[in-house]
Amino acid sequence: MRIKNMIKKATVAALTAVMILAPIVNIKAASSDVIDTSKTGSITIHKYDMTAAKQGGVNLDNFTSTGKQNTAAEAALEKYAIKGVEFSYLRVGDVEQQSENGKIQMIYELPTALQQILGLASSDAAKTEGSKTYFTSQIINDKLAQALEDNTATKDKLEAYMGQSGTAMDETNANGVTSKDKLPLGLYLIVETKAPENVTYTTNPWFVQLPSTDSNGDDWFYDVICYPKNETGNPTLDKRVRNNPDQDNVTTANADKLADFTSARNEYKYQSTVTASKAERLDYQFISKLPHITSSTTYLSTYTFDDKMAKGMTYSKDAVIAIYENRDAADSTNVNNVDKSGAIAVWKSSDTDPKFTATYGKSGDDSTMKIEMTKAGLNELNKKYSDKYIMVYYTAKVNTDDSVVLGDKGNPNDVSLTWKRTSINYYDILKDESIVYSYGYDLTKKFSDGKGDPTKVKFVVQNKSDNYYLVATGSNGVYQVTGKSATEADATQFSPSSTGKLVINGIEADEYGFTETHSDAGYSLLKKEVIVKITETKANITPTEANITGIQSKSDTDSTANDGVPNGAALKNDVTVQTTAASATVDNTKATMTKQDESNNAYVNMEITNQKQFMLPMTGGAGSYLLIIAGVVAAGCGMMILRRNKRQPQK
Structure with missing residues (x-):
């Protein structure tokens, strides 16, 4: 019995010990x-x-x-x-x-x-x-x-x-x-x-x-x-255009001598839209603030501008690049004076070690220009120009044929910027555009009796805003503007077709004076010039913005791309343009503007009627009959007096 109690006590003690030690072992293991x-x-x-x-x-x-x-x-x-x-x-x-x-x-x-x-x-x-x-x-x-x-x-x-x-x-x-x-x-x-x-x-x-x-x-x-x-952070992109001041000899010194200084000042200022006549040379620029670059990991591996010009414009193939501390320094600069503009650096494609290449080509009917940084250019951008402004300047000419679109549709010039860093499969694109607007006149010439010859009529047209006369080429009443003249003597004499139609294509939106210099024989000239004023199309252009986290896609169809929008949703990657239509007045009275194809408000409609002159007496003409009639009347009166005298009694 004593042995059983001892065994029992030992067993309980052993179990108690196991219960006490078990958690300790577990803690040590974990x-x-x-x-x-x-x-x-x-x-x-x-x-x-x-x-x-x-x-x-x-x-x-x-x-x-x-x-x-x-x-x-x-x-x-x-x-x-x-x-x-x-x-x-x-x-x-x-x-x-x-x-x-x-x-x-x-x-x-x-x-x-x-x-x-x-x-x-x-x-x-x-x-x-x-x-x-x-x-x-x-x-x-x-x-x-x-x-x-x-x-x-x-x-x-x-x-x-x-x-x-x-x-x-x-x-x-x-x-x-x-x-x-x-x-x-x-x-x-x-x-x-x-x-x-x-x-x-x-x-x-x-x-x-x-x-x-x-x-x-x-x-x-x-x-x-x-x-x-x-x-x-992302770079910026801004596309702008202006009328070239050199071709019109406009400077700050003589601008106040123009008929309308305010108009001149705006015309030669870079902006998103401009109005231009055919044959004009235009200054273009696109401005991009370079992104922040901190080290080799954030170096740019691609910085490329793709420019696409409307078919009514032709590149002069003279692009240059300038780097500035701020964008204001470049507002009065173009291709011709970029060397004197105070730029940190000026790059030309003709340099010994070019920093960029300019490639011109065709895409359908539209001209294209690609500005691509070379290895040397990227190296300089990465090491020197973080957060600076890079500006591309070039000029283009408005064509003198029917490729120029008249009216509210305008002639757009689109540019896109593609940039990549060291993770080269990921990219983003910014887009912007500028638009050139041009217009025309659709004039109908009539005669009061419907018998005159319209081809005998001639007009000269003066731009009253900028004080020049239109020069154009054409036939059968249809003209394309080709230049400007400082004097009326060198201006084009515009003449309607035999049906009375006179169409002038490619004028900028300004105030014009139509002076009739010749009419058909027997019809009166207009008393004074006809004043026609065109108010240009207004466009509010909103460029694209890089998405908050970029496009960051290996391809445009990559469904896993983190583009800041839900997968499958459309990227807002298009420039938006909101326009206010052009309008016109003739002698301060609202005029009708008609279409050119799909472009509204392209032509100012006018109708000018010449009146028949008053008839004047001429020898051998109507004057002879008057003399005969007067003689007959006088003779008749004389005979009546004689008869009366015969009837009276003699004293």
């Missing part, structure tokens, strides 16, 4: 207070557009980075994910625990090349063991922060170092995520090595320790999640 060197780690990176997030009202101060997943941040920043970012990683060394003379601390190995980039000296080392040199995290962090104060130079060095020694991770996907697992434990350097077109400021390089200590300081974790910041 404990993360010390590093498990048999494990591997992983690094996951979420890439978001913090610039767009701020613009969207996200308060970034609400989020902190701990190395662990932050579901609240991911939910708030989901639509600002950036696709196409490449990060590279490099295991730079071991992580050791140093214990010397009773002093214990964590130390980290760094290779010599990285020490030099960060400016670490041998005196900064915590330990040197053979070819390995170790530093404390405090020293490494301080030196990295100090080195990055110059930002671009250190970033360039680290990016180049990673290009030689690091391993690229997959580009971030449509959710802005990339990751790498099964990584050996140790200290890693992470550098952003490729960026899509809208990234302007890459994340500063950073170190990751695998495993990392929890933010509460409680344990180690092996899967590190990072939320690095990016700043983004």
